[in-house]
Amino acid sequence: MPEKRNIFDDIYEVVALVPPGRVTTYGAIARYLKIKSARTVGWGLNALSGRLDIPAHRVVNSKGELTGSGSFDSNRPMADLLAQEGVLVKENRIPEFKTKFWDPSEEL
DNA sequence: GGATTGACGTCTG
């Protein structure tokens, strides 16, 4: 019986699997984790927001907006981090979101 | 143990 991975670990894996220069959405992660609500994903990201090892800045909402930016952007230039990876962020938003969008299912 | 909240998504009007 495999250890029951907490939602945090699941999200951690998916977010960690996101290649540099790419971004994913809560819905994509939720679907990948077989979760019915994107909120749970956001909740997990929120818990992982305290870990610098987690590129939470690569996770945005369906609109390509850095929704979580308001939570830790104050001391976490996630937009700058994305820009360094090749993802341009304008006003906490990714104009090329559709181009930079990465789906966990694509990992397969 | 119940109720509320939270970095969202999808459906209906």
Next chain:
DNA sequence: GCAGACGCCAATC
């Protein structure tokens, strides 16, 4: 096409 309401899962109070 835009706006509003509901739904969902997990954690905290």
